[in-house]
Amino acid sequence: MTANFSKLPVLIILTLISLPLGVMYLSLVVDSFTNTPPDSLVPNEFTLEHWRYLIDPTLVGNIWVATVYTLIYAVSMAAIVIGLSATGGYALSRLQLPFRRFFLAGILVMHGFPAVTLIIGVFLVLKFIGLYDTLAGIVLVRAALTLPLGIWVMKGFYDAVPWELEMAGLQDGAGRFTVWWRIIVPQIQPGLMALGALAFIDAWGEFVIPRVLAPTTDFQVLSVFLNSISVPDSVEYNFNIYKAVGLFYTLPVLVLFIVFQNRLMAIFSGGTKG
Amino acid sequence: MTNTASVSGSLEPDVTARPARSEPRKRRYRRGQLFGLAMLAPTLIFVSVFFFAPIILTAVTAFTNMTSATGITGGAYLITPTVVRELQQQGFAPALVQALEQQVIHVDDATLAAAREAGVAENFLADIAANLSGRQFASERDFERELKQFQSRPRRIRDLKLAIEPFTESILNQRFGNRADATAAVYSVAPDVTPAELDTVLKNSYTGWVWTTENFAKLSADKESLRVFLNTVFYVSTTLAFNVLVALFMALALFYLPPTTGSVFSALWLLPRITPVVLYAVMWKWFTWDNGFIANLAGYLGLPSFNYMKGSVPTAWTIVILVNGFVGASLGMILFSGALRAIPRQQLWASEVDGASRLQQVRCIILPQLRWPIMFVTCYQALSLVGSYEQIWLTTNGGPGRTTTVWSLEAFRTALLNYSGNLQYGMGAAMALVLVAGGLVVSIFFLRLFRFNDLVEKPRIEL
Numbered sequence: 131m132t133a134n135f136s137k138l139p140v141l142i143i144l145t146l147i148s149l150p151l152g153v154m155y156l157s158l159v160v161d162s163f164t165n166t167p168p169d170s171l172v173p174n175e176f177t178l179e180h181w182r183y184l185i186d187p188t189l190v191g192n193i194w195v196a197t198v199y200t201l202i203y204a205v206s207m208a209a210i211v212i213g214l215s216a217t218g219g220y221a222l223s224r225l226q227l228p229f230r231r232f233f234l235a236g237i238l239v240m241h242g243f244p245a246v247t248l249i250i251g252v253f254l255v256l257k258f259i260g261l262y263d264t265l266a267g268i269v270l271v272r273a274a275l276t277l278p279l280g281i282w283v284m285k286g287f288y289d290a291v292p293w294e295l296e297m298a299g300l301q302d303g304a305g306r307f308t309v310w311w312r313i314i315v316p317q318i319q320p321g322l323m324a325l326g327a328l329a330f331i332d333a334w335g336e337f338v339i340p341r342v343l344a345p346t347t348d349f350q351v352l353s354v355f356l357n358s359i360s361v362p363d364s365v366e367y368n369f370n371i372y373k374a375v376g377l378f379y380t381l382p383v384l385v386l387f388i389v390f391q392n393r394l395m396a397i398f399s400g401g402t403k404g
Numbered sequence: 405m406t407n408t409a410s411v412s413g414s415l416e417p418d419v420t421a422r423p424a425r426s427e428p429r430k431r432r433y434r435r436g437q438l439f440g441l442a443m444l445a446p447t448l449i450f451v452s453v454f455f456f457a458p459i460i461l462t463a464v465t466a467f468t469n470m471t472s473a474t475g476i477t478g479g480a481y482l483i484t485p486t487v488v489r490e491l492q493q494q495g496f497a498p499a500l501v502q503a504l505e506q507q508v509i510h511v512d513d514a515t516l517a518a519a520r521e522a523g524v525a526e527n528f529l530a531d532i533a534a535n536l537s538g539r540q541f542a543s544e545r546d547f548e549r550e551l552k553q554f555q556s557r558p559r560r561i562r563d564l565k566l567a568i569e570p571f572t573e574s575i576l577n578q579r580f581g582n583r584a585d586a587t588a589a590v591y592s593v594a595p596d597v598t599p600a601e602l603d604t605v606l607k608n609s610y611t612g613w614v615w616t617t618e619n620f621a622k623l624s625a626d627k628e629s630l631r632v633f634l635n636t637v638f639y640v641s642t643t644l645a646f647n648v649l650v651a652l653f654m655a656l657a658l659f660y661l662p663p664t665t666g667s668v669f670s671a672l673w674l675l676p677r678i679t680p681v682v683l684y685a686v687m688w689k690w691f692t693w694d695n696g697f698i699a700n701l702a703g704y705l706g707l708p709s710f711n712y713m714k715g716s717v718p719t720a721w722t723i724v725i726l727v728n729g730f731v732g733a734s735l736g737m738i739l740f741s742g743a744l745r746a747i748p749r750q751q752l753w754a755s756e757v758d759g760a761s762r763l764q765q766v767r768c769i770i771l772p773q774l775r776w777p778i779m780f781v782t783c784y785q786a787l788s789l790v791g792s793y794e795q796i797w798l799t800t801n802g803g804p805g806r807t808t809t810v811w812s813l814e815a816f817r818t819a820l821l822n823y824s825g826n827l828q829y830g831m832g833a834a835m836a837l838v839l840v841a842g843g844l845v846v847s848i849f850f851l852r853l854f855r856f857n858d859l860v861e862k863p864r865i866e867l
Contacts, residue, residue: 140657144669147650151672151730153697154687171700210450218447225440233444240455244791244843246812247836250819250829251458254465257476259453274454281447306439335680338794342820353682357798360686369690376683387678395738 162374180374190371193378196355203269203340203351204333210273211280211329212322218277219284220310224296234285241278248275249342256343268344272336276329283328283397287321288314324393327386334383352379462840465833466620470613472827480579481586483609488576490608500601503594507574509541519570528556528567544568619834628806629814636811639724639796640789646729647785648778651736656766658737659744670737677734685798688727689713713800717807720800724808727795732788736781743777744770787846791839812839 145152162180164173183189222233252271253262261267291314299309315322337353350358356379360372387394470476483504492501516533520526531554541547547568551557558564575593580586586606590597597605607614623629654673658666676684691697692712703709712719747770755765793813796802802809802817819832 137661140660141665144654144657144661147653148669148672150691150726151676154691155672155675157690157697158687171697171704214447214450217443221440221443221447225443226436227440227444228437239844239847240451243455243459244812244836244839246791246793246816247462247840247843248455248458249816250465250833250836251460251462252454253820254461254476254829255453255457270450271454274450277447277450278455306436310443331678335678335682337680337682337798353680356680356686357682360682360689369686369696372686373690376680376686380679380683383678383680387674 158373158377161370162377165370180368180370181378183371183375184378190359190375191355193352193355193375196350196352199265199349200334200351200353203265203272203336204330206269207273207276207333208326208329210269211276212326214273214277215280215284215325216315216318216322218281220288220314222281223285223288225306237278237281241282245275245338249338253343263344263346265344265349268339271343272333272339273329275339276332280325280329283325284318284321287318291317320393324390324397327390328394328397331383331386459840462833462836465829466837467615467617467834468613468830469616469618470828470830470833472825472829474611474613476613476829480581480611481583481606481609482579482611483576483590483605485576487605487608491605494604496601496604500594500597503597504590504605505574505576506542506593507544507572508593509544509547509568509571510573511536511539511571515571515573519567522566522570524567524570525556525558528554528558531556544572547571613830616830619831622831623834623838631806632809632811632814635807635809636790638721639728639808639810640786642721643725643728643732643789644782644785646725647732647736647789648782650729650733651740651781652774652778654733654737655740655744656770658741660762670741673730673734673737676731681794682798684727684731685795688723688799692719692723714803717804720804720808724796724800727799728789728792731795732785736785739777739781740774743774747773783846783849787843790843790846811835815839 160173163176163178165175165177165179166173183193187193221227222230222237227233256262256267256271261270295313295317296309299313300306304312335353336351337357340351340354341357356372356375359375485505488501488504491504492498511532516529516537519529519532532551535554536550541550548564551564551568558567575589578589580589583606586609587602590602590605654669658670661669679687689696693699694711696712698712699709710716713723714720751769752765755769760768791812793810793816796808796810796813797816800808802813815832815835817832818828818835820827822828
C-alpha cells in the first residue's frame with residue numbers, strides 16, 4: 131500500500147484500546163518474578179519467591195496433583211473429540227445418509243445453543259445415570275459440548291480432500307472403511323491434530339463444568355484450584371502468587387497455541403463456515 | 405466391505421452405478437447408508453445423551469417445581485406442623501386444622517404391643533388392656549385421668565407420660581408413600597373433609613415435585629425478571645457493538661499497518677481468547693480491585709480510587725462490557741482480516757490512482773465488500789452473548805447488588821449455584837427455556853442468512 135496517509139493516529143488509537151490488555155499480560159509475567167512496594171506501580175526487586183508453591187505445597191496446596199488431573203481431563207476429552215469428529219465428520223461429508231441435511235442443520239444449531247441451558251439438563255442427566263461428581267462424567271460432558279464444532283470443522287477438512295483419491299482407492303478394490311482409514315485419514319491428519327489442540331485448550335481452560343458438575347475436591351482441576359485460592363477479599367491477599375500460579379497454568383496452552391498457530395487460526399476463521 | 409464387484413465409482417457425479425453389475429444398485433446404495441450410519445453412530449449416541457436428553461429434560465423440568473428439596477425422583481406425603489400452619493394462613497376451616505393436628509388415643513392390640521415395645525410395665529399394661537381396650541380418647545388429659553385410677557400405674561409423672569406416648573396416634577409427621585394411604589389417613593382424623601379441601605391438604609403435604617406452569621407465571625409477574633431482561637438487552641447490545649466496531653477497526657488498522665507491527669497487536673488481542681477464563685478473571689480483578697492497578701493509578705492522578713469492579717454501577721458495567729468485549733473482539737478481527745485479504749488489490753490501487761483518501765477507500769470499497777462477514781459476526785456474537793455468563797460470574801458476579809446480573813447468569817445461579825442452598829431446578833430450567841426461545845429465533849435467522857443450502861452440497865460418490 132502506498133503511504134498517502136499518516137499512520138500515527140491509527141497507531142495511537144490502536145495502542146490506547148490495546149493498553150488494558152498490554153498492561154495485564156505484561157504484569158502477569160513481570161509481577162510473578164518481582165516485588166512491588168505498596169502504593170507503587172513499578173516493581174523494585176527480582177525474586178523467585180512467588181514460584182515457591184511449585185515445591186512447597188503448604189503455600190497454596192499441591193499444584194502437581196491438580197496438574198495431573200487437568201492433564202487426564204484434557205487429554206481424554208481431546209481423544210474423544212478427535213475420534214468422534216473424525217468418523218462423524220466423514221459420514222456427513224462423504225456418505226449417503228438419510229436426513230443428512232437435518233443432521234448438518236442440527237449440528238449448526240447445537241453449536242450455537244446456549245450452554246447454560248445445556249448445563250442444567252446435563253446436571254440432571256448425570257444425576258440420573260450416576261456420573262455426577264465423577265471425572266468421567268465431566269470429561270464426557272465437556273467432549274459433547276465441543277463435538278458439534280469438531281464435526282463441523284472435520285467436515286470442512288474432508289470436503290477439501292479431492293474425490294479422485296477416494297475413487298482411485300475404490301477402483302483398486304478397497305472397501306469404504308479401508309479407503310477412509312488408509313487414504314483419507316492421513317490426508318486430514320493436520321486437521322485432526324489442530325482439532326485435538328483446540329479441544330485440549332478448551333478443556334484445559336474449562337471452569338464451569340468441573341466446578342458445578344464435580345464439586346468435591348477429590349480431583350480438582352487447575353481452573354477450580356486457581357479460582358479457589360484467589361479470593362480477593364481474604365486477608366494477606368497477594369496477587370503475585372496467583373499470577374505465578376496462573377502463568378504456570380496458562381503456559382501449556384500458550385505453547386500449544388504457538389505450535390498449532392496457523393491451523394488453529396484456520397479453524398477459528400473458517401471452522402464455523404465449514 | 406472389500407468386495408470388488410461392489411465398486412463402481414465414476415467421475416460423473418450423477419452416474420452412481422453402471423447397470424450391468426452383479427449386485428443390484430439398490431442394495432449397494434443401502435450398504436452405503438449402513439456404513440454411513442455406522443460411522444455416525446458413536447456421535448449420534450453421544451449427542452443424544454449429552455445434547456438432546458439435556459435439552460428435553462430442561463424443557464420438561466421447566467414445567468415442574470423441582471428443587472433440591474423435592475429431589476429429582478418421586479416424593480411422599482408428609483403433613484408437618486409447617487404445612488398445617490400454612491393451611492391455617494390460607495384460611496382453612498379451623499375445625500379441619502384442629503382435626504389434622506389432633507392426637508387421638510386408641511387402646512387396641514397394636515398400640516398395646518407398641519407400649520410393650522416401649523418398655524411399659526406388664527401389670528400396668530394388663531390393667532389397661534382389661535379395662536380400656538377398644539376405647540378412644542380425644543385428649544391426653546382424659547386418658548391420663550383414666551390411667552390414674554389403676555394401682556399399677558407408675559408413680560412418677562414422667563413415666564406416666566412416657567407410657568401414654570405409644571397409645572397416641574397422629575397423622576402429623578407420618579410419611580405416606582402414596583396418595584391413597586395419605587387420603588385414608590386424612591379421612592381417619594377428619595371424616596367430613598370435602599374433596600377440594602383434601603386436595604389442598606395433599607398438595608401442600610407432598611414432598612416430591614409436581615407439574616406446574618407456575619414458573620412462567622412467576623417469571624412474567626416478577627419485577628426483578630423485567631430488570632434482568634433489560635440488563636441482558638443492554639449487555640448484549642453494548643458488548644456486541646464494542647465487539648464488532650473494535651474488531652472492524654482492528655482488522656482495518658492491521659491491514660494498513662506494516663506486518664510486524666500488526667502481528668504484535670493481533671497476537672495481543674488473541675491472548676484473551678486462549679487464556680483460561682479463571683486466569684483472565686484474576687487478571688481483571690488485579691486490574692480493577694481495591695489497591696489494584698487502576699485504583700493505584702487513579703490515586704496517583706488524584707482521581708477517586710476505589711474498587712472499580714464492584715464499587716459503582718457505571719464502572720461495573722464498563723468492566724463487564726470490556727471483559728467480554730476483549731474476548732469476543734478477536735473472532736471478528738480474524739474473520740474480517742481474512743475477508744480483507746480476499747479483496748482484489750487492484751481495486752484499492754485503482755482508487756488510489758484516482759486520488760481517493762483512506763477513509764473514502766474504506767467507506768466505498770472495503771465496507772461494502774465486508775457486509776457478509778459483518779453480518780455473520782454480528783449474528784454469531786449476538787447468539788453467544790445471549791448465553792454467556794461465565795466471565796460476569798467470575799468478575800462482578802452480577803454486582804453491585806443485582807445491577808449487572810444478566811438472564812443466563814440468573815438462570816445458572818437459580819438452578820445450580822445458589823448460596824442459600826436450595827437449588828431451584830424447575831425455575832432455572834424455565835429461565836433457560838426462555839433463553840432458548842430467544843436463541844432459537846436468532847439461530848433460525850442465522851441459518852436463513854447463511855444460505856444453508858450452499859453448505860450442504862450432495863455427496864458425489866455413491867455406491
